[in-house]
Amino acid sequence: MAGSLGFAALGTGADALASGADTRVRYWNLFSGGDGANMIAMLDAFRKENPGIDVKDSTLQWGNPFYTKLAMAAAGNRAPELGVMHMGRVAGFSPGRLLDPWDEALLAKYGVRKEDYNPALWNRGVIDGKLYALPLDIHVQLCFYRKDVLKKADLLGDDGRMIPVTSTDEWFDVLKKAKSVQKKGLQTIGLWTNDQNFQWWFFVAFYTQLGGRWFNDDAPANTEVLFDVDKATQVLEFFRQHVTDGYVIPGAPTGEQFINGAPFTWEGNWSVPVFSGAKLDYGATPLPPVFGKQATHAESHAFVLPHQSGRGGATNEAAHELAAYVVTHALQWAAGGHIPAYTPTLSTAAYKKLEPQNEYVSAMDHQATEPKVWFAGSTGVLAQDLGPVVVSSTMGSAKPDAVARTMKSHLTKLLASKNPMDGKTAAQGGAVA
Amino acid sequence: MTTSAQTVVAPARAKTAAATATVRRKQGFQHGGWFVAPFLALFALFVVWPLLRGVYLSFTDANISGDAASFVGLDNYREALNDQAMWDALGHSAYFTLLVVPCITVLAFLLAMLAHHIERGKWLWRLCFFAPFLLPSTVAANMWQWLFTQGIGLFNETFGLTTPWLTDKSYAMLAIVIATLWWTVGFSFLLYLAALQGIPDHLYEAAKLDGANAWHRMVHITLPMMRHITGLVIALQALASLQLFDQAVVMMDFSPGPELSTRSFVQYTLEQGFTSYRVGYASAMSIIFFVIIAAVALARMALLRNREEGTR
Numbered sequence: 001m002a003g004s005l006g007f008a009a010l011g012t013g014a015d016a017l018a019s020g021a022d023t024r025v026r027y028w029n030l031f032s033g034g035d036g037a038n039m040i041a042m043l044d045a046f047r048k049e050n051p052g053i054d055v056k057d058s059t060l061q062w063g064n065p066f067y068t069k070l071a072m073a074a075a076g077n078r079a080p081e082l083g084v085m086h087m088g089r090v091a092g093f094s095p096g097r098l099l100d101p102w103d104e105a106l107l108a109k110y111g112v113r114k115e116d117y118n119p120a121l122w123n124r125g126v127i128d129g130k131l132y133a134l135p136l137d138i139h140v141q142l143c144f145y146r147k148d149v150l151k152k153a154d155l156l157g158d159d160g161r162m163i164p165v166t167s168t169d170e171w172f173d174v175l176k177k178a179k180s181v182q183k184k185g186l187q188t189i190g191l192w193t194n195d196q197n198f199q200w201w202f203f204v205a206f207y208t209q210l211g212g213r214w215f216n217d218d219a220p221a222n223t224e225v226l227f228d229v230d231k232a233t234q235v236l237e238f239f240r241q242h243v244t245d246g247y248v249i250p251g252a253p254t255g256e257q258f259i260n261g262a263p264f265t266w267e268g269n270w271s272v273p274v275f276s277g278a279k280l281d282y283g284a285t286p287l288p289p290v291f292g293k294q295a296t297h298a299e300s301h302a303f304v305l306p307h308q309s310g311r312g313g314a315t316n317e318a319a320h321e322l323a324a325y326v327v328t329h330a331l332q333w334a335a336g337g338h339i340p341a342y343t344p345t346l347s348t349a350a351y352k353k354l355e356p357q358n359e360y361v362s363a364m365d366h367q368a369t370e371p372k373v374w375f376a377g378s379t380g381v382l383a384q385d386l387g388p389v390v391v392s393s394t395m396g397s398a399k400p401d402a403v404a405r406t407m408k409s410h411l412t413k414l415l416a417s418k419n420p421m422d423g424k425t426a427a428q429g430g431a432v433a
Numbered sequence: 434m435t436t437s438a439q440t441v442v443a444p445a446r447a448k449t450a451a452a453t454a455t456v457r458r459k460q461g462f463q464h465g466g467w468f469v470a471p472f473l474a475l476f477a478l479f480v481v482w483p484l485l486r487g488v489y490l491s492f493t494d495a496n497i498s499g500d501a502a503s504f505v506g507l508d509n510y511r512e513a514l515n516d517q518a519m520w521d522a523l524g525h526s527a528y529f530t531l532l533v534v535p536c537i538t539v540l541a542f543l544l545a546m547l548a549h550h551i552e553r554g555k556w557l558w559r560l561c562f563f564a565p566f567l568l569p570s571t572v573a574a575n576m577w578q579w580l581f582t583q584g585i586g587l588f589n590e591t592f593g594l595t596t597p598w599l600t601d602k603s604y605a606m607l608a609i610v611i612a613t614l615w616w617t618v619g620f621s622f623l624l625y626l627a628a629l630q631g632i633p634d635h636l637y638e639a640a641k642l643d644g645a646n647a648w649h650r651m652v653h654i655t656l657p658m659m660r661h662i663t664g665l666v667i668a669l670q671a672l673a674s675l676q677l678f679d680q681a682v683v684m685m686d687f688s689p690g691p692e693l694s695t696r697s698f699v700q701y702t703l704e705q706g707f708t709s710y711r712v713g714y715a716s717a718m719s720i721i722f723f724v725i726i727a728a729v730a731l732a733r734m735a736l737l738r739n740r741e742e743g744t745r
Contacts (some may be wrong), residue, residue, distance in 0.1 A: 063687070068497055068707050075498030088659060194600035194691050251583045251597030381709050388693045396600065420496040422711045432637060 023318045024054045028118025028306075030066045032059060034273045035336045035421050042332055046118050046325045053318045056415035063379050067093070067328040070306060074098040079306035081319040088301035088370050088377030090133045094421040101130035110324035116342055119362055124372065126303055133302035135341035136327055137334075139269050140363040141297040142284040149263040152181040161359060165288040168238055175247050178277040180183040188247040190265030191239070193394045196387030197379065199239070201297040202266060202287070203390050206235040209291040210369030213424070215261030215371055215415065219327045222373055225411050229404045236393040236400035238290065243394060258282075272356065286363040298367035299378055300341060303327070306433060313374060338365055373426040374419040385410050464613045464654075497710040509717035518693075519718060522701035523725075525606065525694065529681075530674035537670050538663060541618050545625035561628070563566055566619035569722075574683035577612035581684075599684060602694035609681050609695060616680065617673075621666045628662040629655070668733045675726060681709035 016215065029187030031039045036059055042056055058080070067089060075098060085093065093099055104114070114122055117135065121128055145162050156176055157163045165171045174322045178186045192198030200289035214229040215222035231408075258265040259278050265271075275282055303323040305311065326333075329351055334357055338385045343364070344402045345351055352358050353426035375381040393403035418425050491509055495502035511517055548558040578589045581598035589596060598608040632655065634735065640650050680700040681690070689696035689704070696704075702722065706715030 022617075064708050068710075071498045071710065075500055094498070194597070196688060251600035253584050255583070256584065258557075377710070384689075384704065386706060388689065392692045394602070395692065420712075421498065422493070423494065 010225070022054075023314045024050060024056060025082055025318045026054060027057045027317060027319075027322065028060060028066075028070065029080040029084040030062045031061055031084070031303065032062065035333075035338075037272070037337050039326075040268055040331050042326050042329055043322075045329065046322060048322070049325075050076060052321065055322060071184050074307040077307075077309050079303070079308050081315050082323060083304050084136070084301055085304050085308045087133055087134065087135060087302045088376035089380060090125065090299035090302065090304065091127060091375075091420065092374035092380065093304075094180050094363075094419075095127045095130075095132040098307050098421070099132050100307050101132055102134055102305060103316075103320060104131055105164055106320040107134065107324055110321050111328050112324045112342065118343065118367075120367065121300060121341060121364075124300070124369065133300075133304050134260070134323055134327060136301045136303060136330065137298045137338035137341050138298045138364060138367060139338045140269075140360065140367070141198075141205055141266060141287055142269050142360055142363075143287050144258060144265045144275065144282055145269055146258070146261065146263050146269065146282045147281045147283055149178060149182055149261065153177040154261075161283055162285060165290060166292060168241075168290045171288055171290045172241070172245065175242075175245075175264070179247065183417060184258050184261050185259040186260060186262040187249040187252050188263055189193050189242060190252070190257055190267070191242055191394070192254055192264060192390060193239075193248055193250045197383060198266070198268075199390040200383045201268075201299075202239065203232075203235055203386075204370060205295055205297040205368045206238065206291060207232060207285045208295040208297075209289055209293045210234060214244060214323065215240045215373070215409065217371055217373075222371070222415060223414055224358050227411050229401070229408055232404035232407055233401045234291075234404055236390065238427065239390075239394040240396065240400060244395065267359070268338070269337035274275060282356065284360050284365060286360050291424045292373055294362070294366040295368040296363050296366060297351065298369055300361060301338070302341075342358050373415075374416070374421070375414050375426070382414065385414065459589065469526075482548075487716045487719055491711050493713045494711075495713040495716070497712055502713060505713070509714045510721070512714065513718050513721055519698070519701060519721075521693065522696050522698045524601050525696055526675050526677050526698045528695070529606060529610065529613075529677045530560060530604070530671055533599075533613055533674045534670045536610070537615055537618055537621055538666050540614060541621035541666065542625050542659070544618065544622045545629055545684055548622070548626055549629045551586075553687060565616050568616065570616070570679040571683050573616040574612060574680040575607070577615070578684045581608050581612075583685055600691050602691040605690045605695045609684055612684065613674075615678055617670075619672065624662055624666055625659070632658045665731075668730075671729060671733075675729065678740045709718070714716035 023061050027043075031211075034078075047053075047055055060069060067085070067131060068082055070079070070085070071093065090099070093103070097225060109114070112134070120134050121138065122131075124129055124234040143162075147156060147160065148164060155163055155177055163174075163176055175188050182188060191202070210231040210374070212228045212235075213226040216224045216226055242314055243250060254265045255267060255271055255274060258267075259275065259280065266355075271282070272284065286294065289295070304327075305316075305319060327340075327342045328345070330342055330345050331348065334340050334345070334354060335353060337357070337359055340346060340351070340355070346361055346364070370382060373382075376383075377383075389403055389406050389410065392398040393400045398406075415426050451456075458715055490502070492504055492506060493502035494505050494508075515529065544562050548562060551558060556630065568576075578599065580586050583589065583595070583597050586598070588598065596604055598604045635651055636654050636658075640654060645653065674698060677697040681695045682700055685695055688699060697716075699722070702715050702718045703709050705718060
């Protein structure tokens, strides 16, 4: 008995000795691969500067398993001090019960203020007047293009970048020219035609370009579906035309074909390290404003404070300090293709030198996002419901106008359905700003 | 004297005999009980309790976070039975079952015949046909995902095709069926092989003497002798196939497949529980699925009994 006690005491003593720290911050994230390595490098830098804080980071599997674990930990009061979420998921994550609000004064103490952010992005993290999500980045959908191919088709401007496109006619003209000079046997553009997530993200982008709305989200609560079937049909027909005009090989691997010489591919900005690693001569712009207005789909990784019943004191302050440090030292993060949310980073000389990041940084000001409702967010209910429907139109198994009507009926049903976390529908004020 | 003594002793002896029997029985139970206890404890903890808990949850609006749920009566069941997506998912599982069961039954039988009759390298054939079954589902599914990948996959390359196996809704389920056949045929193959080896040689010898050729021997001896094992293979495969989940989910990268075409009942239940956080609703769907599976199993038993009575 005494022996085991002594052993236990020895154990904790050894732990403290090993880290030499007295404040422990447990931090859960979902970053693997290149992002994971960048995050760990930033954490290591923080550890070096703050030896008094012991950062215990855990990387969990991306997607639903992560959110399930985070929710259960928060509900069972075993939550870590700090976590990461997709911004779109915050509204559905029962802020106030599963998430604790940030202390903006504490954040300011460590150098992060509201003024340093794009206001729309900052406000996405604000629910019932409190900040629940501190944005680390935005990650956007981009139009990647091969400079070597476009040069042959005379589609590059004097600055060496793709000529601007402002209408669908111009866009298809560009594709036609590119197709005439590209390597045979490859598709002209990768569109992820079969992928329910990408097709959904692209839809959100172009539907926003058309000025389409989802719900009356300016009202105190979302009570009415304002989804515009005509605009949606226009977007769906635009996608479909890529297939019917033969610019896409449905099911062909997108990134691989791009590396092999396909002129275009639409991908998330996380493909930047992949294409740069392959030493391609390429550029990347936000998705082309073919409907006249700039807008590309953007989602955001954001720091959150999972609910702890006794949150406060030194550990809570350390969590604030760590989050603020990572947010303000995000240049490394930008190497992964993401656009740092902390805008002072974007005007540094080092960031401005990053290619092709400096070409699409304007996406920060033209974000197309999902509506702020409990069922939105990365791989959430909304995407899972509507994504496959968009795919069915692009792939030609359903007509665009019929699909647009289906989408509207799905949205109506979702608006009337209850958030399992608090039993309220979006119309009843289930988490709005 | 002796007789009376005997008459006195006899019941006493009988009594002690009876007593030792109960003691023995009691001891037997005690010993046996202790041996079974670890299993019973785990069984109760991981099967009985979750099952009962699932039934309870299916009448509530419980969410994933585990906080207090309220009783909603039959609402979940009512909603589920009106949920088109659930019926679609059930349809996908049923479609998969209808494709897999006949294919696997025929294929397993043919392979067993082959392995039974080929004289040279018997062990090699048996190993080849059975080995894939030993792979974990994730390994088998991942491998076939690579084989089917468009542009770089070996499958299309070999047969000179450009079929979008994994990304088109008309092919996705077929791809899963092909992978499943390769992966699981070994189990039924083994059942058939054992049954083939169990047919007494004298039946064939007698038939030969009577002048039956190979075809006759097959139709009149082998196939009838295989009837019971075929019933077993079909039943086991049907029950396993209805529970389609792991290989489909892995091959489709954890998505419900192109245009939801490979979303099985199990996968939809999981989505409701862990994407939509509706544990109560997902529990209700599990119970519905349990009833369906049980109905299939009972139907099989009823069929079997009828058939046995018919042959009698």
